[in-house]
Amino acid sequence: MDLTKLMKPRSMAVVGASEKEGFGGDVCRNILTYTKDLSRIYFVNPKRTTVFERQCFPSISDIPDEIDLLILCTPQKTILPLLEEGAKKGCGGAVIYASGYGETGTDEGRRNEKELLEKARELNIAVMGPNCAGYINYVDDIHAFAFVSEKRERKGNVGVISQSGQLCLSMMDSPSMRFSYNISAGNAKGVQMEDYMEFLVNDKDTKVISLYLEGVKNVKKFIDTLRKAAQMKKTVVVLKAGRSSKGQAIAASHTGSMSGTDASFEALLKKFGAIRADDLEELIAMSLLLSTIPKLPQRPGFASMNLSGGETAICADVGWLNGISYPDFAEETLRALKELLPDYATPNNPLDMTASLSYDADLYAQALTAVMDDPGVGMVLIGYTLLYEIADPAIHYMYEGIKKVIQEKGQSCKPIAVIPFAENTRNPEYQEKLLGIGVPILPPPLYAFRMLKKLADHIKPDHARGNYDIALPETAGKTSYALSEHESKLCLEAFGVPVAAERVVTSADEARDAAESMNGPLAMKIESADILHKSDVGGVILNVSDGSKAREAYIRIMENVKKNCPDARINGVLMAPMLKPGLEMILGVNNDPQFGPMVMVGLGGVFVELFRDAAVYPAPLGKEEALDMLRFLKAYRMLEGYRGGVRYDIDALCETLVSVGKFAAANKDTLKELDINPLFVYPEGEGVGVADSLIIKYMER
Amino acid sequence: MDLTKLMKPRSMAVVGASEKEGFGGDVCRNILTYTKDLSRIYFVNPKRTTVFERQCFPSISDIPDEIDLLILCTPQKTILPLLEEGAKKGCGGAVIYASGYGETGTDEGRRNEKELLEKARELNIAVMGPNCAGYINYVDDIHAFAFVSEKRERKGNVGVISQSGQLCLSMMDSPSMRFSYNISAGNAKGVQMEDYMEFLVNDKDTKVISLYLEGVKNVKKFIDTLRKAAQMKKTVVVLKAGRSSKGQAIAASHTGSMSGTDASFEALLKKFGAIRADDLEELIAMSLLLSTIPKLPQRPGFASMNLSGGETAICADVGWLNGISYPDFAEETLRALKELLPDYATPNNPLDMTASLSYDADLYAQALTAVMDDPGVGMVLIGYTLLYEIADPAIHYMYEGIKKVIQEKGQSCKPIAVIPFAENTRNPEYQEKLLGIGVPILPPPLYAFRMLKKLADHIKPDHARGNYDIALPETAGKTSYALSEHESKLCLEAFGVPVAAERVVTSADEARDAAESMNGPLAMKIESADILHKSDVGGVILNVSDGSKAREAYIRIMENVKKNCPDARINGVLMAPMLKPGLEMILGVNNDPQFGPMVMVGLGGVFVELFRDAAVYPAPLGKEEALDMLRFLKAYRMLEGYRGGVRYDIDALCETLVSVGKFAAANKDTLKELDINPLFVYPEGEGVGVADSLIIKYMER
Structure with a gap:
């Protein structure tokens, strides 16, 4: 949709122009207050010849000019004829303040909305709203806004x-x-x-x-x-x-x-x-x-500079609460600061500059330069409340010091922000001055450090690691059905998820033969897409160690299932090697009807829910994106080898996430959800094991 | 210490009174700006006869009055003689702005501080500071403050x-x-x-x-x-x-x-x-x-009222992030609101009042009354940004509506606060007006809801549940020693912690006899205060099922320990029944050198550390306090029976916490730390089991 005539009009008509309060009056007042070039702005009102001493036309048709944009300050029932009239003047955009459309929740409102949209499409007019407050284009000095603001x-x-x-x-x-x-x-x-x-x-x-x-x-x-x-x-x-x-x-x-x-x-x-x-x-x-800020920080480390110990402690504590990284200063930085600070002060990050540096712009600039030059620092945070009612000369020296550093450093200046410790008291003069040299004043610490953590996460060179694919479903599914465990595992295996060799047997003798040909103790589970909770119906027997026990187990499972689930469709019994236990993780996919398949990973057991420690990311994803997901988890420290414990096979886990993402993306129109629960993660180099899996698909459409 | 002469002086002398910038000048300016009754305030400066056209005395001694308070605006070296001079005038308090004391970190500073404190004690003068900014007593109009503020x-x-x-x-x-x-x-x-x-x-x-x-x-x-x-x-x-x-x-x-x-x-x-x-x-x-607010809320439920959908959604979301409780409105409230709101609006908590109620103070008051009368609501939160540069008449109607309700309700009015959605823009006129009728304006949502959650937690009738005891240690311990597992358990048992019957045996035959007389499989562990990690040295054998195996186990444990810990003092081998597994918790005490013994509880395994899910509370504690500790844990949902799982014996766990608290309080001067790890918590009615325990005590003093 071309928004040029709507957003960057060369000419416009204000219909319903007025001197009263309300949309018509407020729009006119805003235009007359702010707009420099009024030459192609036309007021329209059949009841007036002038508005605020400016010529007012009886109708759009009477305007002796082409009109790009209509600003319609009139009620809902007038809108359609005005659009038609405007279209004849070449109009390609309209701002509609009127209410009485879908937002009313009534049939009439919905009908009005439908008619409006059809008419706009027919006339090729881009409509802002309806029921909106309009817009201001500050670049081209266009004021189509319906609330009056101070100049x-x-x-x-x-x-x-x-x-x-x-x-x-x-x-x-x-x-x-x-x-x-x-x-x-x-x-x-x-x-x-x-x-x-x-x-x-x-x-x-x-x-x-x-x-x-x-x-x-x-x-x-x-x-x-x-x-x-x-x-x-x-x-x-x-x-x-x-x-x-x-x-x-x-x-x-x-x-x-x-x-x-x-x-x-x-x-x-x-x-x-x-x-x-x-x-x-x-x-x-x-x-x-x-x-x-003139540019983004190049690295996520912050330096904090403050004038008092109390403020320094707040920056340390609230920064820590929000996961802010304050790198220790380098030797050279410490040496430079020690020369500037009084003897009793200990330079540190966050830094208490002490009051002694507050009243000398040159000293302040030297300290700021020393801190900014530290190789670990990406951005400098200056803790300072811009007091308003209390006379505090420090504000002047601080500003001059900052300005000096910004001028000296030029392009190489790292970004700087000021964090006040109290809100709702702010010296407006210095607020503007700081803004003017590229130094924003943030809200107080609980906001500021939360934002700065987001900034630190944001400055990664490429979040998607070059993978800009998203698997949006074409259609939304309705009814769904489950695959059996074995079918689910086969689907995953086809996409590279490592699944142990398994067999489905359909008789007790076959079970015996399979057990004799497979190594080690086996898990035997009823294989049926109709039975989701296999243990509950007596459908699982573990640690089956030889052929004759496998035979017995087959018979027992079948008896249990026939008794407990007489109507279930049975594929047979799944015979799988018993997996050695590992770190239990949960891995899943939920195919969001709007945003497509989302891969989820978290620690197994109840911890995903109880501690909300799960990472979610769109499919398909690359290996580095998978690693970012894991790093997001609090449980990542366990994977890394917690307190001298074993380090788990993070690489294999990442590969499994990638494979699951590929599967989900390939099945974006048919997959509803997928669970691997648990996925055993083994020590480094030993891979992962899929203990159970469930795929739910939509009926084909 | 009596602070009357310091904080509520009847007369005072400003020593170093001046018209210049600095302590002396700023104090005088503050006094002359703010103080109504100057009759017993005396300026002192040997170099001047007047300060700001007011008489100035050459010395304290020259003042023809008794002096309660000295305000000393002079440097460190002048202070002691001035205190002596003041004492002769009856002085009992002194504000000392001078620096040059302990804060310098120098020997000289520390010496100055020591001399100052000795002198003050000798003269019975209460000293504020040194190196302070002074104080203001707004009640009695006393201004002893060294920074100038706007009046x-x-x-x-x-x-x-x-x-x-x-x-x-x-x-x-x-x-x-x-x-x-x-x-x-x-x-x-x-x-x-x-x-x-x-x-x-x-x-x-x-x-x-x-x-x-x-x-x-x-x-x-x-x-x-x-x-x-x-x-x-x-x-x-x-x-x-x-x-x-x-x-x-x-x-x-x-x-x-x-x-x-x-x-x-x-x-x-x-x-x-x-x-x-x-x-x-x-x-x-x-x-x-x-x-x-004129009184605290009576219950922790909040109602949120807003003028737009966007603001309502922010209150819902940020409230939820902070654990705010928004009770569903009662039938009667909903009925009243439906009558007031337009047809398309759905009354809910948080409530979107829609713009239709913004321009009528009476309707606003009716809606506020309906919400306030809801029995689940303890406090009403009005979401509204007090815009300053944008003309918004709603502010007037809102204020009038609130005022009307406050007047009508009188004593029965529930507390009200306003939450703006943006800071650093605030209409000062209405800020003051709202304050004047007992309605505070909070910071924006991330602060506001965090604070309100703390308020909701604060209004419990009695946090300590009637237990105001704290066990402060009299002396701080230095060197410490460990008790053995059996000794530790005996200590706990004496205070009511349930410990299974155990025996310490000192020969293989005794081990055999003990095994034959004790029921069920046993755990055998080396019993020594010198061996903290018993498994690592081969000091633990589990599931010992009969007398002959116990005999062998005894011999093996002794061999292992003698080889691996030849110097350890050995009490024998501890024979304990194997505990059935339960939910693993960790329970501990850390005796804070300053604040005394603190009881800690959390989920076992790595979760206390990884998810920081632990509760800490001072000893001694009552059973309801113990329950509050458990409720604080995210893991509490597991104890309660998570997702249809078993409900654990919360009562027994609380009793154990109380017993541990009693033990810790009784041993406040000798206990260093205590760990019960793991403590098995069993299903409701089945109690708890202490699987292992360690007490570390300070050497007796």
Whole structure:
């Protein structure tokens, strides 16, 4: 969809222009307050000849110009004729504030929406909304926004798209935020969220894309956009409702978005290096951080510099709580700092600079330079509350010191951010000054360090490790059926998952012969896709050691099953070597109806659920991506050899994840779920063992 | 220590009064800006006759009045003679800003400090500092503070004590904070932190005590104060440095505080219902919340009301992340809300009120009343960003609606707080108005819900369940020694821990006889306090089933041990019944040198460490406190019977915790540590089994 006339119009008509409060008045006020070149902006209102002393046309048709964009401030019932009138003037975009569409939840509203979308398609008009607050294009000075804001400079490089008008307003109100575009997309029924995303990814003036989403509609375009953003090194920051079940219900009811699971959504973001924000404040602060620092840190190590011991301790503690890495300073750094600091101070990271450095910009600059030059440091965090009511001259010396270092270092300057220790007190003059030299002020520590950990995870050179494939299902399955254990294992084996040689026997004699030809003790299990809990029905006998016992076991299993599951379809009895025990893991696939197959791995037993220690990642995945999944687990330390324990075969586990991912991707349209539970992981070099497996498929369509 | 003359002086002398910048000038400016009654405040400076047009005395002796408090703005070397001069005028308190004491880390500084403290003791003068920023007593209008602040009303009910001047300033700068006292205690070498705490707990004007601590010095007084605060229902909010190892090092180096472990400190706070803040912003916001709401919530259920779907989803999601309980609304609440809301809206908790209720104070009040009247709701959270630059009339209607409900409800009004979704944009007029009717504005969601979870945990009627005992060690132990397994078990058994009947045998024949008289298979283990890892030296043989095998086992164990540990002192061989396996837990005691014995419990195996799932609580403890410990564990769901699994004997486990706590308290001066690992917990009604135990004691002193 071409959004040029909607988002970058050369001319526009405000229909329903007015001096009153409300959409018409607010749009006019915004335009007159902000827009420099009014020459091709036309006000339209049949009841007025002027609005704010500017000529007002009785209708669109009366305007002596072509019109790219209609800004419709009039009620729902007027919209369709206005679109038709606009189309005759060459209109290719329309912003529609009116409500009375799908959001009402009524039949009438849905009918109105359908008619609107059909008409827009017919006339080839890109519709923003309906029921939206409009947008501002700061790059080209276009103001199609329906809430009045105080005048100040807001032009910058953050492109915002929000499905909530209220959240959009809050972002605009945040004093440090600077935007390329601010789009309050409302119902997003004409032009969809993914279309705006695509537009911003391709927009040269947008550096950071900042999203509030209630759900994804066009999954393919969503993924294509994330992929392109990753390739172009533009960062996408996403706040999405629906992490909790209550949040999901609200997001769904609010815009009727169909929604995959939140875990799948998060896995997708992870693959493409997009950053998830947990609330609006974090979305704002993360966008501000990324938009302000001249470049991303080159490595994930942080240095923390503070003026007091209390503040230094907070940075140490809250950093630690959030998994922040503070590398120890190098010898040279320590030597330089010792010369600058008073005798009693011990240089360390985080660093207590002591008050003695607070009142001298040159000394401050020298200390900052020493810390920045440390080879382990990727970014410098300056802990400082920009006090407002309390006279504190340190703020001046600190600012001058930072500025000096930034000027001296030029291109080689590492990114710097300021972390205040209290919010809601902030010296606005210095906030602007710091912003002006590329130093963002973050929220207080609990937000700041959480964000910085996400930044540290984000700066990996390529999250997907070159694998940009995603296996989106073409169709959604409905009814499903299970494969038997043996069938499941054969499917996996075909994709490279190591499965021990097994046999299915259909008579007691065959069981005896098989036992005699197979080595070692065997597990015998009823082989039937109809019986999921084999032990519960007497369908499993373990440690069968010879032919005659195998014969007896066969008979007993068949008797038990016939008694307990008379209707089950029986393939026979599966005879498998008893696996030696290893570290029990669970490996699975859940094929998200919206986002496709997601591979899951975690420690076995109850621990995945009890401690929520599982990693989820989209299929297909490469070996390095598999290793990243494992590293994400708390249980990874067990795999590595915990407390002098054995080191497990991480390589074989990664290969198994890759194989499972391949299988899942190849079966994206038919697979519902897959479980390998348990998967035994053996000591390094000894591989893995699939003890049991279950595949559930959709009926072919 | 009597702090009356220091904290509530009737007269005071500012020595070093001046018009310049610096301590002397800033103190004078503060006094002249803020103090109403200057009649008994005297400026002293031999070089001046007036300061800011006010009479200035050449010396303390020249003042024609008794002096309660000296405010000493002069350098370190002048201090001792001034104290002597003041003492002759009846002085009982002194604020000392000068540095040059222990904080320098030099011998000279330490000597100066020692002399100062000796002199103060000799003269019976309570010294604040040295190297402090002083204090303000808002109740009695006393300004002994050395940083200039903009004039505004700050009088309220939060008593602040901070070991960091910078953090103290940040709290004062926070626009909503209202204080009874604000004490920047500096080195806190004269009057200690615990003395100030005691003062504030006993102060009738202080409702909330807000602390920044680097460490505890007077543990007994610290605990006595926490106990008294709990009994008086005053809330203590504590920010303490040293959660991480880096933070501990910083806190220790900064004020030389001796420090128990952070886990012990946190356990103490938990026992007495004090609230721990994780950073300064949380300390401020929690203090503001507690100081502003007219009463604490009566139950831990929250209702969330918001004006947009996006904001409602954030409250649902971030609430869920933080373990907030949003009870489902009762039928009656839903009925009332359905009448108020538009047709398409679904009432729910969190509630999306939709924009339709935002512009009518009466409707708003009705919705708020309906929600507040819900029996499951203890507190109402109003999600709303107080936009500043964006014109939003909703703020007015919301405020009027809230005010109406508060007036109508009177005493029966449940507490209300506002949660904004973005920080650093706040309408100051409405912030003050809301504060004025008892409605605090919290920080954005990641802080707010974390705090509210702590509030919900805090409102339990009695955290200690009536047990206010703490077992503080009188002396700190140095060298330590281990008890053998059998000795350890006997110690525990004496305090009621169930230990199976065991015997120690000293010959092969005795082993045979014992095996024949004891029932079932036995575990035989070398019995020696010198051998901690018995299996590693061949000192353990399990499943010994009869007398002759016991004989052989005895001989083999002795041979192994003599070969592998020739120097170990051997008591014999311990013969114990083989315990049936159960759920493996770890139970232990660590006797914190500062805070006394702490009982620890967690799931066995590697999970305590890997998933940090352990509960720590001071000894002695009651059975309900023990149950609270278990409930704190993620693993509690396993004890309860996870996913249809067996329910374990939680009662017996609690009794074991109580018994271990009794043992630890009784041995507070001699116990170093205790481990029961593993403790088998059996299905409900079947008790617990101590499989192995180790006690390490200090040498008697």
